[in-house]
Amino acid sequence: MSKVVLKDVHKQYKDAHVLSGIDMNIEDGEFVTLLGPSGCGKSTILRILSGLTEATGGNVMIDGKDMKKVPPKNRQVGMVFQSYALFPNMTVYENVAFGLKMRKQPVNEIAEHVEKMINLVGLKEKKEAFPHELSGGQQQRVALARSLVVRPKVLLLDEPLSALDAQIRKHLQVELRTIQRELKMTMILVTHDQEEAMTVSDRIFVMNQGKIAQEGTPFEIYTQPKTEFVANFIGRYNVFTKEQIENLLGGKMTILAAKYAIRPESIQFQPQTSSYPIRAIAGDSIMNGNVIRTTFHADNKQFTMEQLHHQSSAFEKGTEYQLFVEPKDVIALS
Template sequence: MSFITVKDLSLRFGNHEVLKDISLQMEEGELITLLGPSGCGKSTLLRVIAGLEVFQEGDLFLDNDDISNILPRDRNVGMVFQNYALFPNMTIFENIAFGLALKKMPKDEIHREVMKIVRLVNLEDQIDYYPHQLSGGQQQRTSLARSLVTKPKVLLLDEPLSALDAKIRKQLQVDIRELQKTLGITMIFVTHDQEEAMILSDRIFVMSEGKIVQSATPAELYAYPKNQFVASFIGNYNILPTNDLKKIDPSFLVENAESTYAIRAESIQLAPSSGEAGIYFSGKLENYTVLGSTIRCMYDVNDVKLSVDLINNKGNLESIQSQGQLFIDRTNIITIEK
């Protein structure tokens, strides 16, 4: 059996079914992300694993033990929330040590364990500070350390970085991933940010309306979205019915008239001069936006709107003004479910 197994799990609040026949398996030492829009059930599923919500149907196992009816405090599961939930009247050291003190560990052992984790999260110089004296990133590191110091079997993180500014958030994404690998701890991370999920995860479980609609590695998920929802949620895909694809390339061999196709915006290029094999077509540039390293262009191709992402360099900036010739390698057109 896998380290964590969720089998045929359903949860209702009154007549509203929040989780619908959820099944997933996860190995020890893995970091998975539950990804989806607000209201899809990802945080509820996390709370079920923590024991904070009671489900009506299904099974839940952790390390071969059925934990369905075990109290949260007896599950050996750590949880990090979006709000840091630190005790304002305690120092950083005292906040991190709190869980160990509840276990009545000897003071010298508490000090040793706290200092180990403090070094890992780079808070050595702040251990005598109070929470209000720290930045948001440092407060979240404290919250993370407080959960890790008790050595839980699994650490659950419920959108812990969403309140931070972009620069700190990106750094903490890297730090959490490195910390997880260093400790070998099993983690489940919840987010609605697909880039964050890509950076952090061994595998991603995409959720919609209380169901898991696809699970895969970040690379697999990005390259091969299963259906229209996943394609629209992951990356910047052009989603085209057969008729629209035929307007771009009348010779394209479609599977059937009802098929739906997805094309990543960055897989469409300005037409190369070397005559590579693929689809060449003309489009009218309607507008473009500079997004840092990317130029996002919108083209009209025979009344079909196509989003095209180009590398932001001088050549491309000049070329999009002077030409409307585009190119797609046919292998970058994938069939998806509706």
């Protein structure tokens, strides 16, 4: 069992509060993502978990054991860094074998485990190559293999895919998830890419300014954002004030909130049962892969509507249209 618990964790550098009251319960074998903009404190959480940075306050427990006085080398926590941090003086094989050698494992066992791990990440042909002879994707695989081979209780991934191009990144996201399921290992990924977080995670912690803004499954986070920050960060939500939404939908809101959000794809061209009508003037349409995004204006407020390319209705710029949104898709934000 490798349950990770953070209880009221704080981190402060002089007067700057990097983390404030972080509480997390991560279950054994769970794939959790810390999602947030740069500087929100997500990487600091990984460094505190690994022991590379000391928390100013609070507790970190792994498998029920308080980690306060446990040095990084004894925490059994692996980490894949954004820049991979491969040892430039060692070959792929030596890099992967390093952790096992430090643990003084027998030579034949080291060879067996290293070969197995190199095969798992598909680098059999490159085991004698040095890091600078590998592509970014291959270096990332070596970093992953090096961390996995020592069988850590928890694997921390600090934006490991951010330096790769889109195609390789998408491929490795799937591969990462497959390996995690195969090994049933607890993994914590840090990213600012909401699509990546949605693809790989069992659960997402959205962070902002050193605090957890919201936690939940990818589905919960995406469909039920609690704050304006989460709504804007996780998707391209249209956010309205109470006055704006009442003007737009032509009725009083039953749930009182400071702001309301509507997902661009929940705005429809065809009416549904009990849906609100919206009258708005079409602006520009932008094609984004399989999605067409159209801007509309109504009552001095701009909002966007997204439709799948093959079912999209062509909107003429400057023409007024009747659009619809279902009451359940109007989300009250705190």
